[in-house]
Amino acid sequence: MAERVFIRKNDKPWRQGWELTDDERDVFRQRSRQSNAAKVAAVRGHGPEPVHDINVPSLDPDDLMAQLPTNGVRSLSLFSGCGGLDHGYERAGYEHVASYDHYAPAGETMRAIRPSWEVYSGEAGDVTKVNWRPYRGRVDVVHGGPPCQPFSMAGRQLGKNDTRDMFPEFVRAVLEIKPQAFMAENVAALGSDKFSAYVKNTIIKPLSAEYQVVRFQLTAASFGVPQRRQRLFFVGFRSKRAAMRFKAPAVTHSFAHLEPRRAAMLSFHDLEAPLERCMGAREALGLPDIGFDALAPTLRSSLTGPRHTTSVVSSVTAHKLWTQLGIWPNGVAPTREAARQFVAANGDFRLSVPDCAILQGFPESWPVLGSVYVALGQIGNAVPPPLAYHIAKQIAATL
Ligand SMILES: C[S@@+](CC[C@H](N)C(=O)[O-])C[C@H]1O[C@@H](n2cnc3c(N)ncnc32)[C@H](O)[C@@H]1O
Numbered sequence: 001m002a003e004r005v006f007i008r009k010n011d012k013p014w015r016q017g018w019e020l021t022d023d024e025r026d027v028f029r030q031r032s033r034q035s036n037a038a039k040v041a042a043v044r045g046h047g048p049e050p051v052h053d054i055n056v057p058s059l060d061p062d063d064l065m066a067q068l069p070t071n072g073v074r075s076l077s078l079f080s081g082c083g084g085l086d087h088g089y090e091r092a093g094y095e096h097v098a099s100y101d102h103y104a105p106a107g108e109t110m111r112a113i114r115p116s117w118e119v120y121s122g123e124a125g126d127v128t129k130v131n132w133r134p135y136r137g138r139v140d141v142v143h144g145g146p147p148c149q150p151f152s153m154a155g156r157q158l159g160k161n162d163t164r165d166m167f168p169e170f171v172r173a174v175l176e177i178k179p180q181a182f183m184a185e186n187v188a189a190l191g192s193d194k195f196s197a198y199v200k201n202t203i204i205k206p207l208s209a210e211y212q213v214v215r216f217q218l219t220a221a222s223f224g225v226p227q228r229r230q231r232l233f234f235v236g237f238r239s240k241r242a243a244m245r246f247k248a249p250a251v252t253h254s255f256a257h258l259e260p261r262r263a264a265m266l267s268f269h270d271l272e273a274p275l276e277r278c279m280g281a282r283e284a285l286g287l288p289d290i291g292f293d294a295l296a297p298t299l300r301s302s303l304t305g306p307r308h309t310t311s312v313v314s315s316v317t318a319h320k321l322w323t324q325l326g327i328w329p330n331g332v333a334p335t336r337e338a339a340r341q342f343v344a345a346n347g348d349f350r351l352s353v354p355d356c357a358i359l360q361g362f363p364e365s366w367p368v369l370g371s372v373y374v375a376l377g378q379i380g381n382a383v384p385p386p387l388a389y390h391i392a393k394q395i396a397a398t399l
Helices: 022-043 084-091 104-113 167-177 193-208 240-245 260-264 281-285 316-325 336-341 353-359 372-381 385-398
Strands: 004-006 019-021 074-078 095-101 119-121 141-144 181-187 212-219 230-237 327-333 349-352
Touching: 022 336, 074 084, 074 167, 084 095, 084 141, 084 385, 095 104, 104 119, 104 372, 141 167, 141 385, 167 181, 167 193, 181 385, 193 212, 212 240, 212 385, 230 240, 230 385, 281 327, 281 353, 316 327, 327 336, 327 353, 327 372, 336 349, 336 353, 349 353, 353 372
Parallel strands: 074 095, 074 141, 095 119, 141 181, 327 349
Antiparallel strands: 004 019, 181 230, 212 230
């Protein structure tokens, strides 16, 4: 058997590279060359005849979050990425104070969408360099999703030993600004036993001297987002009474018709209204009925893991589900027109960046900029705006 080698060496412990034999590496290279050649041919109009119409999505994620009137509550966004949280808070009626993210392309997306917003990116957006005290008295809610890679399987779960761990910086910002409330978000894995000491010592302990902290998990599909995605939220209030009044958002949608077993595991108490039906991925994207639909598998962020990619496949199981859905999740195209033109080898419907954005809960009016892997990185890292919206509503109601 041929010797196993790493294809890429570097000093980042979370980037281990793929372990491949020379033969396996050749197969991947050949596939990649063939795929690139097919893409070039498609762009020049020399590929196979398109087999799908350009899709017209049925889901407008803004319909999942009716614009609320201004509520006068001022919010500051840390680790804002392409603005999943920012958009949800905006729809819930908050007044935007500023956004910070050190990833320059994310800043470009935000500035293009909201030219009047104060957006700090690149070096100016690096939260480790900011003195937050000048924001004291100017901000009511600080929200942010520190990078999830230190806690996610794809990021190798190094926790506080991962230099990308930014929770201490989030805590520092909250303690310097002293807003009435804060909200932090991360992958559900942060709530597992593996990280219970981390959560206690790094998040709860330093904040609990001044804040009452509540934590809960939400499932994106319970709020109408057609994707398998669970997130963990920490919400804190300076006032004990406010913390006691706060209620995590009640679910608005059911996905039992798509995933009965998974849906049955969630118990729905205190429902105020009958649930709406969450669309499946095919229905949301406006694809023809093939007698099967499901929530899209969790979209992988192309910036997470060992290499940058234009695939959104997050696991082998995910790949199988994409196949059942008749959707090709690799070589995501920049636009719907380009996706139609670049026919997938198996004839499945090829995803485009705007389609991935819809599956993540972003409306077409919030276009994410950058080359395909850069845009997919921002989308896959984002909090689905409808989740942010419902929490923001509950926080505002509490305050
Ligand atoms: C999980 S994403 C947040 C996504 C965002 N909350 C949303 O909903 O779209 C984490 C973000 O943290 C940013 N980040 C990581 N380290 C940072 C730092 N030192 N300063 C500012 N931003 C940072 C990354 O660029 C990334 O966009």
